[in-house]
Amino acid sequence: MTTDTTGTAARDGDSRPGGPADSPFIRACRRRPVPHTPVWFMRQAGRSLPEYREIRASVPMLESCRRPELVTEITLQPVRRHGVDAAILFSDIVVPVAAAGIDLDIVPGTGPVVAEPIRTAADVERIRRITRDDVSYVDEAVRQLVVELGDTPLIGFAGAPFTLASYLVEGGPSRTHAKTKALMYGDPELWHALCARLAEVTLAFLRVQIEAGVSAVQLFDSWAGALSEADYRRFVLPHSTTVLSGLVDAGVPRIHFGVGTAELLGAMGEAGADVVGVDWRTPLDVATGRIGADKAVQGNLDPCVLLAPWPVVEAEVRRILEQGRAAPGHVFNLGHGVLPETDPEVLTRVVALVHELSSRRADQG
Numbered sequence: 001m002t003t004d005t006t007g008t009a010a011r012d013g014d015s016r017p018g019g020p021a022d023s024p025f026i027r028a029c030r031r032r033p034v035p036h037t038p039v040w041f042m043r044q045a046g047r048s049l050p051e052y053r054e055i056r057a058s059v060p061m062l063e064s065c066r067r068p069e070l071v072t073e074i075t076l077q078p079v080r081r082h083g084v085d086a087a088i089l090f091s092d093i094v095v096p097v098a099a100a101g102i103d104l105d106i107v108p109g110t111g112p113v114v115a116e117p118i119r120t121a122a123d124v125e126r127i128r129r130i131t132r133d134d135v136s137y138v139d140e141a142v143r144q145l146v147v148e149l150g151d152t153p154l155i156g157f158a159g160a161p162f163t164l165a166s167y168l169v170e171g172g173p174s175r176t177h178a179k180t181k182a183l184m185y186g187d188p189e190l191w192h193a194l195c196a197r198l199a200e201v202t203l204a205f206l207r208v209q210i211e212a213g214v215s216a217v218q219l220f221d222s223w224a225g226a227l228s229e230a231d232y233r234r235f236v237l238p239h240s241t242t243v244l245s246g247l248v249d250a251g252v253p254r255i256h257f258g259v260g261t262a263e264l265l266g267a268m269g270e271a272g273a274d275v276v277g278v279d280w281r282t283p284l285d286v287a288t289g290r291i292g293a294d295k296a297v298q299g300n301l302d303p304c305v306l307l308a309p310w311p312v313v314e315a316e317v318r319r320i321l322e323q324g325r326a327a328p329g330h331v332f333n334l335g336h337g338v339l340p341e342t343d344p345e346v347l348t349r350v351v352a353l354v355h356e357l358s359s360r361r362a363d364q365g
């Protein structure tokens with residue numbers, strides 16, 4: 001009946017004028033006209049903010065993700081401070097994997113560390129399927145946040161099967177992903193069984209967030225850029241497609257993000273995304289040429305540029321807004337997460353500049 005793959009109909013109740021579904025962020029994701037280019041930052045909630053560091057000083061990372069009142073407060077901090085166009089749920093990609101029974105921790109300065117890495121078919125079976133009850137704290141936090149945020153949309157998220165598999169197989173962060181690739185090439189059957197299970201967990205986790213009221217979801221495949229396009233298509237794309245295409249009826253836009261993915265942008269768009277995230281290596285107009293004119297784009301500002309003097313930042317913001325015009329929808333963002341050493345004042349100035357420059361252009365028609 002309809003070719004609108006964003007499934008707008010399912011959430012018509014939310015698309016009242018001025019509501020989150022009518023916000024500049026959601027409109028840009030759906031490639032509709034916007035009053036200004038929407039902007040948010042990956043890792044906007046985090047160590048760049050003194051108010052975040054204060055809260056986290058006495059609470060370990062995973063515990064903070066499991067306390068709805070803390071999740072709500074931390075998620076709201078960058079919205080209050082910067083006036084960004086969207087909030088992103090404070091959580092981590094390993095939260096659902098821990099909920100699925102895997103013993104892991106998030107070690108400060110290192111990242112996720114897994115007690116017993118996944119190497120065999122029996123190990124894959126240790127990753128249980130999850131239900132809402134396994135992540136009730138996420139359900140509760142999203143429900144609180146939707147009330148607190150009013151017309152500002154909340155982005156839910158999850159890690160994609162490849163990036164999750166890398167942490168689980170390596171046992172922690174890895175530069176080469178050597179053990180992960182050894183398993184992928186050496187035992188494709190086990191690899192696909194692992195990724196299929198992770199896709200199930202991820203899909204269930206995202207559905208909990210959508211049912212609780214998030215307005216969009218982002219799938220983080222941060223480390224997918226470690227693969228060639230051929231390997232990505234063979235070993236990863238089917239599983240990311242299970243997740244993203246599995247949400248076609250859910251009624252919220254889906255964003256698909258990775259780093260170092262210049263060669264993969266077309267394939268990542270094919271997984272069923274409405275928006276493709278782009279790192280700082282590929283200009284947005286070039287990215288649009290690879291992804292196709294039927295998807296919105298997000299990203300491209302190098303997080304390190306925010307550490308440079310303001311005139312450098314301003315020139316980059318102008319360049320990205322200009323190149324973003326080649327896409328049918330543009331969400332301003334970084335090419336990866338905010339670095340902890342970033343001056344939060346600079347982030348606030350970037351938000352104001354993006355709004356000012358893009359609304360002036362909208363005035364001109």
Ligand code: CP3
Binds near residue numbers: 045056090157222337
């Ligand atoms: O504001 C937001 O973007 C929402 C919060 C968020 C976090 N993790 C909070 C966090 C999101 C979206 C993530 C996703 C995530 N986690 C990814 C994908 C995005 C990306 O950056 O590529 C990945 C790969 C992880 C795994 C992970 N968790 C890493 C690599 C680290 C950093 C380790 C460190 O200490 O430098 C974490 C921990 C983490 N997740 C922190 C935050 C705010 C830092 C914890 C702290 O405050 O000490």
